[in-house]
Amino acid sequence: xxxxxxxxxxxxxxxxxxxxxxxxxxxxxxxxxxxxxxxxxxxxxxxxxxxxxxxxxxxxxxxxxxxxxxxxxxxxxxxxxxxxxxxxxxxxxxxxxxxxxxxxxxxxxxxxxxxxxxxxxxxxxxxxxxxxxxxxxxxxxxxxxxxxxxxxxxxxxxxxxxxxxxxxxxxxxxxxxxxxxxxxxxxxxxxxxxxxxxxxxxxxxxxxxxxxxxxxxxxxxxxxxxxxxxxxxxxxxxxxxxxxxxxxxxxxxxxxxxxxxxxxxxxxxxxxxxxxxxxxxxxxxxxxxxxxxxxxxxxxxxxxxxxxxxxxxxxxxxxxxxxxxxxxxxxxxxxxxxxxxxxxxxxxxxxxxxxxxxxxxxxxxxxxxxxxxxxxxxxxxxxxxxxxxxxxxxxxxxxxxxxxxxxxxxxxxxxxxxxx
Ligand SMILES: Nc1ncnc2c1ncn2[C@@H]1O[C@H](COP(=O)(O)OP(=O)(O)OP(=O)(O)O)[C@@H](O)[C@H]1O
Ligand SMILES: [Mg+2]
Numbered sequence: 107x108x109x110x111x112x113x114x115x116x117x118x119x120x121x122x123x124x125x126x127x128x129x130x131x132x133x134x135x136x137x138x139x140x141x142x143x144x145x146x147x148x149x150x151x152x153x154x155x156x157x158x159x160x161x162x163x164x165x166x167x168x169x170x171x172x173x174x175x176x177x178x179x180x181x182x183x184x185x186x187x188x189x190x191x192x193x194x195x196x197x198x199x200x201x202x203x204x205x206x207x208x209x210x211x212x213x214x215x216x217x218x219x220x221x222x223x224x225x226x227x228x229x230x231x232x233x234x235x236x237x238x239x240x241x242x243x244x245x246x247x248x249x250x251x252x253x254x255x256x257x258x259x260x261x262x263x264x265x266x267x268x269x270x271x272x273x274x275x276x277x278x279x280x281x282x283x284x285x286x287x288x289x290x291x292x293x294x295x296x297x298x299x300x301x302x303x304x305x306x307x308x309x310x311x312x313x314x315x316x317x318x319x320x321x322x323x324x325x326x327x328x329x330x331x332x333x334x335x336x337x338x339x340x341x342x343x344x345x346x347x348x349x350x351x352x353x354x355x356x357x358x359x360x361x362x363x364x365x366x367x368x369x370x371x372x373x374x375x376x377x378x379x380x381x382x383x384x385x386x387x388x389x390x391x392x393x394x395x396x397x398x399x400x401x402x403x404x405x406x407x408x409x410x411x412x413x414x415x416x417x418x419x420x421x422x423x424x425x426x427x428x429x430x431x432x433x434x435x436x437x438x439x440x441x442x443x444x445x446x447x448x449x450x451x452x453x454x455x456x457x458x459x460x461x462x463x464x465x466x467x468x469x470x471x472x473x474x475x476x477x478x479x480x481x482x483x484x485x486x487x488x489x490x491x492x493x494x495x496x497x498x499x500x501x502x503x504x505x506x507x508x509x510x511x512x513x514x515x516x517x518x519x520x521x522x523x524x525x526x
Contacts, residue, residue, distance in 0.1 A: 140501050142166050145194035147187070148508040151493070156505045158498065159195075160424040160458060161390050168499045169457045172424035173415055176494075177432060177472070178462025183492040184428050186517035187460065187507050188394055189214045192352070193516070200390050202352050203377045205370060207397040209358025213516040218352045225369065226359030228336035232343045233355075235372040236288050239379035250278055252413060253375045254293065254326070259406035260367045261325045273297060273319025276304040290339050291330045297323030329372075334365055338372040348380055361397075367404040370395065374414055381423055391423045398427035399434040408448045415455045427452070431464060432472045450475075459497040463489040 144159030160172035178184045189211065192202040196218055204211050206222065215222045223231055236250050254274055255266055266274070277296035280303075281288035284296075296304070300315040308315060330339045346353075355373045360366055374395065381391055393414075401407045411427070418425040429435065435449035453459075453475060464472050464486050473483040478495075482502060486495055489504075496503045509517055 140168055140498060142168060145191065145198065147191065147505055149506045151504040151506060156496070156503055163498065171455055171457050172422070173418060173456040174424070174426045174458035174460065175453065175456040176426065176428045176460040177430070177464065178494065179430060179465060181491070182462035183507060184462060185210060185396055185519065186509060188396065188426065188428065189516050190509055190513050192392060192394070193217060193513065195392060196351055200392060201384065202392045202394065203381065204354045205357065205373050205377070205395045206354050207357045207361045207366060207370070207400060209356045210519055211354045212356070215352060215354045217516060220350050220352050222354035222356040223346055224356040224359070225337045227334060229359065231345065232336065232340045233338055233372065233376040234287065234289050234340065234342045235338050235375035236290065237342060237376070237379050239383035247278070251275060252410065253371065254278065256371045256406040256410040257329070257368055258322050258325045260371065260404050261328060262321070266322070269318040270322045272308055273315055274322050276300060276308060276315060277319060280304045289341065290326055294323050294326040294330050297326065334368065342376070367401040367407040370401050371407055371410050374410065378414060378417065381421065393418065393423060393425045396428045399429040402434055405445050408445060412448045412451050415452055431468045432475045433468060435475065457499050461486050461495040461497070463487065
């Protein structure tokens with residue numbers, strides 16, 4: 107590390123030292139970096155290169171979970187960071203799964219030689235979100251129910267009543283009894299035509315059970331026969347290569363619509379099944395949910411996402427969510443509410459925080475939620491494009507993200523704006 111800025115007048119003789127020694131000499135002022143190998147991210151503004159790898163950091167005990175959250179105002183370079191990070195990780199044999207609401211990861215996919223999975227109503231590609239791969243049997247029923255409840259709650263905009271929840275459970279059991287891997291149509295059909303056995307298990311009649319579950323069944327039909335049909339309503343399309351190093355789920359056909367939350371729930375559920383199967387084989391996988399801010403307002407989706415984060419930790423995979431502001435988390439409920447607890451849980455389960463510039467009105471919330479020091483708090487209001495504060499466990503670094511010339515096309519999201 108060199109203290110004197112290049113080109114600055116030489117009033118004091120320059121002094122060179124390692125970041126490790128500087129960290130020891132100036133505790134609380136100067137971080138010494140993690141010293142753990144990883145993929146290159148860019149330059150540490152206090153000197154040297156900055157590398158990051160959640161798996162090696164976890165292995166070295168510097169992180170207690172491998173998940174991360176990226177915060178930043180529009181256009182600061184969040185997605186650029188993720189794209190280059192994934193490309194660099196893929197070079198080391200890691201796999202990556204991306205939920206891509208804006209459809210901007212196609213160049214990355216092209217560079218890796220894979221096709222994004224573009225989901226749109228009746229678009230010809232289907233994922234079965236109830237196909238949860240190798241999840242342990244006891245857990246499987248609970249995960250499927252969680253998923254179904256998230257879809258219906260998000261779609262109806264209200265919590266399920268106890269009768270509705272019981273009807274949903276009965277329908278799932280009925281569907282599982284008739285096919286090895288249930289699909290949304292088989293569950294919807296069971297809701298609208300409950301068997302006598304399902305009814306007698308709940309000490310009721312089929313007619314009453316039908317009444318109890320009718321609204322839930324009709325909501326699920328939205329994904330089967332309604333405006334969201336043809337994406338999640340059948341077995342997963344064989345054209346999707348589950349063993350591909352990179353899987354990009356392009357949800358841009360419904361970006362900006364109220365259905366995005368449901369789509370993201372189904373997409374992450376399907377990815378979880380895949381992750382579980384691949385993770386059991388010892389593969390190291392990075393799962394990214396870009397534009398996660400757009401769906402966190404939805405309690406059902408936030409609930410689902412947080413459970414995915416928790417599971418990720420148990421499975422040893424690394425999940426990354428991209429948000430705009432810390433208040434995307436803090437605004438999802440009042441103090442002590444379930445929504446607030448979910449948001450805080452997501453933060454607790456993400457020990458890596460990458461913070462790009464925050465608007466002045468956001469800095470207090472950022473400082474509070476992210477435990478920023480006074481110096482960090484001051485700096486996050488003034489960061490230029492491509493520069494972020496990285497908080498990795500107990501380490502903090504200011505990092506300028508470097509984009510290689512060969513990566514420029516992949517990160518450029520300004521083309522449309524600049525052409526105009
Ligand atoms: N480190 C960097 N070096 C050079 N250019 C960069 C860098 N980071 C981002 N850019 C450029 O800035 C533009 C915006 O970047 P990006 O799309 O990653 O922002 P974002 O934070 O994801 O925005 P949004 O919130 O709208 O999704 C891109 O055109 C990209 O080329
Ligand atoms: Mg982006």
